[in-house]
Amino acid sequence: MMLSQQEISDRLEIQDLMVRYCHAVDTRQWDLLDEVFTEDALIDYTATGGARGNLAEIKEFLAEVLPAFPAFQHLIANPAISVDGDAATGRTMCHNPLVLPDGGVLNCGFWYLDTFVRVDGTWRIKERVEEASYSCTVPPPPT
Template sequence: MLSLQEISDRLEIEDLMVRYSHAVDSRQWDLLDEIFTADAHIDYTAMGGPAGDLASTKEFLAGVMPNFPAFQHLVSNSSITVDGDAATARTMCHNPMLVAGENGAQTLMLCGLWYHDTFARVEGQWRIRRRVEEKSYMFLAGQASGL
């Protein structure tokens, strides 16, 4: 049976992952400072991105995400383990993205992945200390209507 603290920790960690999705989907890169630890390591290499620290990740996202007219990060099915002020999780992410093409054509790209995260409680708040993506699939679905 979970204690009230364990339930609270799990809910706070799930909220943190949703806030990550919101920050990226709304292109508010500075919100990532409230989601990751200052010394975070973020590895997007499984899906074709870089690995690095928080500053280089924010720079990468700010540079690459304008190439996509629309996208969403939907997170679910988290398996969270809490151990005091540390935690780990494996969380599913479904990430549909529109890819801009020639003459206004758009292609729908579907990305499926898992986030492997290590968390730390910093000054009473959960933060992601390490994030590594694991690829499940990447699929180009053809042209989508302009949205």
């Protein structure tokens, strides 16, 4: 399949957008999410036990819940992106280990199912839904 230069550019811009999402969450800079999502975005983390809501509600949820974890890190891979003009869809794998207060680690695996739109020449996420894959807890190291 031969991709046009525009589609190559669109896919790279969307992948960069997803990395910016991970950076915003992993560094707890919730306001950076304003540059990732559309103003009317719908975000659904319910498949992994989280919240569903608009951007303001999700920022509040993340700011309330994630401080319980001393550390966490999103690792995204295998993005399957389909671009159609100023719209796109994607399915991206994510591995997200979360350090628990006792030193154990909760490993979560899921996919981001995204709908993207180009707004004023910039790609944004309009809808994000998590699809659960696995989770397992590694006990804390012996003391």
